[in-house]
Amino acid sequence: MSSALDVLAVVFALVSWVGAVRWLRVAQREHYLPGRLWVIGRLWLRDSPASVVIEIVGFFGAVSALAPHLPHIPHLLAGAAAAAASIVAPLGLGLRGRTGPLALTWRLRRVLAVVVALDLVVTALGLVVGAPYGAAVLAGWASPLLVELALRITAPIERRLMQRYVDEAASMLRRVRPRVVGITGSFGKTTTKGYVGALLEGTYRTLVTPASYNNRGGLARAINEHMTSDVEVFVAEMGMFGPGEIAELVSWTRPEISVITAIGPVHLERLGSEAAIVRAKLEIVETARVVVLNVDYPRLALAANALEQEGSRRVVRVSAVHLEADVAVKPNDEGELVIYRSGRKLARASLPDVVPGNLACAVAVALELGVDPEDIVERLGRIKPAPNRLVTGVAPTSGVEVLDDTYNSNPVGARRALDALAARGGNGGRRVLVTPGMIELGHRQYLENFKFAKAAAQVATHIVVVGRTNRRALEAGAEEGGQESGATLQELRWAPSRERAVAWVRETLESGDVVLYENDLPDHYP
Numbered sequence: 001m002s003s004a005l006d007v008l009a010v011v012f013a014l015v016s017w018v019g020a021v022r023w024l025r026v027a028q029r030e031h032y033l034p035g036r037l038w039v040i041g042r043l044w045l046r047d048s049p050a051s052v053v054i055e056i057v058g059f060f061g062a063v064s065a066l067a068p069h070l071p072h073i074p075h076l077l078a079g080a081a082a083a084a085a086s087i088v089a090p091l092g093l094g095l096r097g098r099t100g101p102l103a104l105t106w107r108l109r110r111v112l113a114v115v116v117a118l119d120l121v122v123t124a125l126g127l128v129v130g131a132p133y134g135a136a137v138l139a140g141w142a143s144p145l146l147v148e149l150a151l152r153i154t155a156p157i158e159r160r161l162m163q164r165y166v167d168e169a170a171s172m173l174r175r176v177r178p179r180v181v182g183i184t185g186s187f188g189k190t191t192t193k194g195y196v197g198a199l200l201e202g203t204y205r206t207l208v209t210p211a212s213y214n215n216r217g218g219l220a221r222a223i224n225e226h227m228t229s230d231v232e233v234f235v236a237e238m239g240m241f242g243p244g245e246i247a248e249l250v251s252w253t254r255p256e257i258s259v260i261t262a263i264g265p266v267h268l269e270r271l272g273s274e275a276a277i278v279r280a281k282l283e284i285v286e287t288a289r290v291v292v293l294n295v296d297y298p299r300l301a302l303a304a305n306a307l308e309q310e311g312s313r314r315v316v317r318v319s320a321v322h323l324e325a326d327v328a329v330k331p332n333d334e335g336e337l338v339i340y341r342s343g344r345k346l347a348r349a350s351l352p353d354v355v356p357g358n359l360a361c362a363v364a365v366a367l368e369l370g371v372d373p374e375d376i377v378e379r380l381g382r383i384k385p386a387p388n389r390l391v392t393g394v395a396p397t398s399g400v401e402v403l404d405d406t407y408n409s410n411p412v413g414a415r416r417a418l419d420a421l422a423a424r425g426g427n428g429g430r431r432v433l434v435t436p437g438m439i440e441l442g443h444r445q446y447l448e449n450f451k452f453a454k455a456a457a458q459v460a461t462h463i464v465v466v467g468r469t470n471r472r473a474l475e476a477g478a479e480e481g482g483q484e485s486g487a488t489l490q491e492l493r494w495a496p497s498r499e500r501a502v503a504w505v506r507e508t509l510e511s512g513d514v515v516l517y518e519n520d521l522p523d524h525y526p
Contacts, residue, residue: 014136014140015083015086015087015140017086017119017136017139017140017143018086018087018095018140019086019087019140019141019143019144020115020140020143020144020146020147021095021102022093022094022095023037023143023144023147024102024108024111024112024115024147025095025097025101025102025524026040026093026524027111027147027151028102028103028105028108029097029522029524030524031215031241032107032111032151032154032155032158033151033241034148034151034152034155035148037144037147037148037151038148039269040524040525041090041144043469043525043526044090044091044092044093044526045090047468047471047472047526048090048091048092048468048526050091051089051090051091054084054085054088054089054091055085055089055090057081057085058081058082058084058085058086058089058141059082059085059141060078060081061077061078061079061080061081061082061085061137061141062078062079062082062134062137062138062140062141062142063138064078064134065078065079065082065131065133065134065137065138066126066131066134066135066137066138067131067134075133075134078137079133079134079137082137082138082140082141083137083140083141085141086140086141086143090526092526093524093526094523097522097523097524107154107158110154110157110158111147111150111151111154112150114149114150114153114154115143115146115147115150118139118146118149118150119136119139119140119146122135122136122138122139122146123135123136123139126138162216162217162220165217165220165221165224166216166220166252168220168224169219169220169223169224169227169252170252170253172223172224172227173223173227173234173252173253173254175229176227176228176229176231178207178227178231178232178233178234179204179232179233179234179256179257179369180233180234180236180253180254180255180256180257181196181233181234181235181236181255181256181257181258181259181365181369182236182238182249182250182253182255182257182258182259182284182288183196183235183236183237183238183258183259183261183361184237184238184239184240184246184258184259184260184261184281184284185259185260185261185262185263185281185294186261186262186263186264186265186266186267186277186281186410187261187262187264187266187408187410187412187413188261188262188355188357188358188361189214189237189238189239189261190211190212190214190237190386190389191355191358191385191386191389192259192261192358192361192362193208193209193235193237194208194383194384194386195354195358195359195361195362195383196208196235196361196362196365196366197235198362198379198382198383198384199362199363199365199366199371199376199379199380199382199383200233200235200366200369200371201379201382202375202379203369203370203371203372203375204232204233204369205230205231205232205233206231206232206233206234206235207222207226207227207228207231207233207234207235208235209222209235209236209237210222210226212237212239213237214236214237214238214239215239215240215245215249216245216248216249219236219238219249219253222236233369234253236249236253236255238250238253238284240267240280240281240283241267241270242270242271242280243271243276243279243280243283244280244283245280245283246280246281246283246284247283247286250283250284250286250287251286254287255284255287255288256287256288256289256290257288257289257290257291257292257365257368257369258284258285258287258288258290258291258292259284259291259292259293259361259364259365260281260282260284260291260292260293260294260300260303261294261357261358261361262294262297262300262357262412263277263278263281263297263299263300264297264410264411264412265277265410265411265441265442265444265448266408266410266440266441267440268440268441268442268443268444269439269440269441269442269445270440270442272442274299275299278299278300278303282303285307285313288313289313289314290313290314290315290316290368291304291307291313291314291315291316292316292318292361292364292365292368293307293315293316293317293318294318294319294320294357294360294361295317295318295319295322295325296319296320296321296322296357301317304317316364316368318357318360318361318363318364319357319360320356320357320360323340323343324343325340325360326341326342326364327339327340327341327360327361327363327364327367328340328343328360329356329357329359329360329363330356331356332348335350335352336348336349336350336351337349337350337351337354337356337359339359339360339363339376339380341363341367341373346363346373346376346377347373347376347377347380349377349380349381351380351383352392353385353390353391353392353420354383354385355416359383362383363376386407387407389405389407389413390403390404390405390413390416390417390420391403391404391405392404392420395506398506398509398510398511399510399511399512400505400509400510400511400513400514400515401424401513401514401515402514402515402517403417403420403421403424403514403515403516403517404517405417405516405517405518405519406517406518406519406520407519407520408519409435409437409438409518409519410438411438411441411448411451411452414438414452414518414519415452415455417516417518418433418452418455418456418459418460418516420516421433421459421460421514421516422459424514425512425513425514427512428512429512429513429514430461430462430509430512430513430514431459431460431461431462431488431513431514431516432460432461432462432463432464432505432509432513432514432515432516433456433459433460433462433463433464433515433516433518434464434466434495434498434501434502434505434515434516434517434518435452435456435463435464435465435466435474435516435517435518435519436465436466436467436469436470436498436519436520436521436525437449437452437453437465437469437470437473437474437519438452438470438519439469439470439521439525445470445473446470446472446473447473449470449473449474449477450473450474450476450477450480451477452474452477453465453473453474453475453476453477453478453481454477454478454480454481455481456477456478456481456489457477457478457479457480457481457482457484457487457488457489458481458484458486458487458488458489459488460488460489460516461488461489461490461491462489462490462491462492462493463478463489463491463492463493464493464494464495464501464504464505465478465492465493465494465495466494466495466496466497466498466501466521467495467496467497467498467521467525467526468496468526469521469525469526471494475492475494478492479492497523498520
């Protein structure tokens, strides 16, 4: 009997470690950044009392499994409780993912190897003190901590491994010597990058970084895989998670023209204040001859003045509001976008769903690179919205108009998407908003989601809140907005997942209706 129980004890110890798989998936989805596991873990536990209870039971089970004086059966049951808690809680965080299943990359394998090594160390210490089973169970229950430690241990190793590819990319840039345009901003980077590429095509052989390849590894990969000897202009999107990251990118890409599209509370959770965000974004100007700034954002207007006073760079101010800017793009009463250069009309075009401020940045870049204004006018028709950024279409079977704005939502973009929703529908058609809300807004996250839902209640007839991450803020905002005069809101619904929300849309809506999908959180968010 004792040997059978020993076998069960080993099984429970191994099973308790399976929970590490889900946290490895979270780490992969969060770009292996140390500290992000705690952020995601808190979100799951915040609105799930049942998960908190299970975790507490698991903790006491793991601690009890360490106690050698317990009788065999209670000892085993304690380990079983800890093992069950490591697999079950947080409730809803699965081992496999809809939006991002675990990919067995070499980096993940290295992290996994360190996690296993840490687990063996904990178990070995348990063996020394006479409690190997309890130590193994405790390590399994504490798998999020082991994964976090592994991320911190491997971070400098990964940086050294990546340096070889960065050096190769930097060498390629030195050989080819393209003119480099660096683009950053709290939002609008990818969209502006696409606009620039469209306006340069036909004048220069241009390489634009694909998708969201905007960090150290992504830029190096884009150059190493796509740069050819005939490239004349390299348009590089540059993102960041903290201070110093853009400065490091600039040190080897060396942009001649630097662009900052916008400043907002995106990544406020990571940097703490908009002032810190501005300082981090301004790292992009270090090597620039020309700096293009969207002065509709007050902090960028101040930065433009400061840089101009330094006198070492040419500052180009762009705007979607002020005609006196060096380049301005404003809509007219006919719904067209009118482009101004130093207050003089350059062109006008019907460009639905094109972002005026981002277009102004792109036009400024093209002019600074010497593209003929007539060519810019001719190429405006090539400009298309970036994928999943307020892309419009019609569902083929139902005839429902779909506004897809599912990528990386922010307060400014969300308000613009609501305007697009308001301009559609009519004749009794329903206007539906499906959203999990916005994230990474720090202390402003509740307020921004509340304000967004409140405004949405004046536009949408139906609001479907997805998931639990921002549920309280969105529902409170929608309910308050729905009570104000002029509100169009008829129904406020909650869906536990995007799949359930989409299923409701497909079952309910018909031709003449329009649905806006605003943001789509990956499924490692609650």
